[in-house]
Amino acid sequence: MLNPAKTMTPVQDDFEPKIVAFLCKWCSSAGSDLAGVSRLQYPPNAVPIQVMCSGSVSPLYIMSAFKKGADGVLVSGCHPGDCHYMKGNYFARRRLFLVQKLLNFVGLEKDRFRMSWVSAAEGAKFAEVVGDFVRDIKALGPQRRLKVRR
Ligand code: FES
Numbered sequence: 001m002l003n004p005a006k007t008m009t010p011v012q013d014d015f016e017p018k019i020v021a022f023l024c025k026w027c028s029s030a031g032s033d034l035a036g037v038s039r040l041q042y043p044p045n046a047v048p049i050q051v052m053c054s055g056s057v058s059p060l061y062i063m064s065a066f067k068k069g070a071d072g073v074l075v076s077g078c079h080p081g082d083c084h085y086m087k088g089n090y091f092a093r094r095r096l097f098l099v100q101k102l103l104n105f106v107g108l109e110k111d112r113f114r115m116s117w118v119s120a121a122e123g124a125k126f127a128e129v130v131g132d133f134v135r136d137i138k139a140l141g142p143q144r145r146l147k148v149r150r
Contacts (some may be wrong), residue, residue: 017071017137021046021130022057026084027119028076034123042127043134046074053077054115055088059099062113063106066146072112072137076129079117089117108145111136 023029029050035042051057054077062073075092083089092115100110116129 015138015142017045017134017142018069019046019072019074019130019133019137020065020070021048021074021076022051022054022061023048024054024077024089025050025052027078027082028054028116028126030120031076031118031122031126034120035127036123038123040123040127042131045134045137046130053083053085053088054092055083055085055090057092057095059095059102062099063102063146066108066112066143067148069143069147071140071143072114072133074114074116074129074133076116076118076126079119082119106146108143109140112140112143 021032023032029048032048054075057075062075065073075096077089077092078084080089080093096113096115099113103110103113114129114133116125118126118129
């Protein structure tokens with residue numbers, strides 16, 4: 001009889017997730033700057049991509065990031081009611097549900113995608129959001145389902 005402990009995939013202790021972070025210029029990107037100038041410690045795994053509004057992030061951008069090898073994708077914008085374009089983050093929030101369904105459809109864990117609201121004054125929150133996401137993606141392991149090999 002097979003020992004289940006020996007047939008399981010080994011956990012990679014040295015796995016460092018690649019996170020693509022789409023950050024709204026007005027709030028979350030400024031929040032990440034504040035985390036930096038405040039010298040807050042958080043994992044360096046997130047590659048920031050500044051966008052004008054979280055509502056401008058198409059689900060195609062998110063799927064493209066996964067295809068290019070991202071282990072997780074974060075979209076972060078202004079708090080509801082604070083969007084500089086009035087309703088952009090409300091549109092983004094609606095897309096969260098769609099993206100999670102899309103990930104499920106293609107066989108990817110929905111937890112590899114996350115949205116958060118971080119204002120320009122919330123450097124500590126930004127550091128916490130990234131730290132929590134990196135920890136959760138580490139637990140999921142590398143994303144190989146959509147990654148296109150070159
Ligand atoms: S301007 Fe920040 S979410 Fe719209």
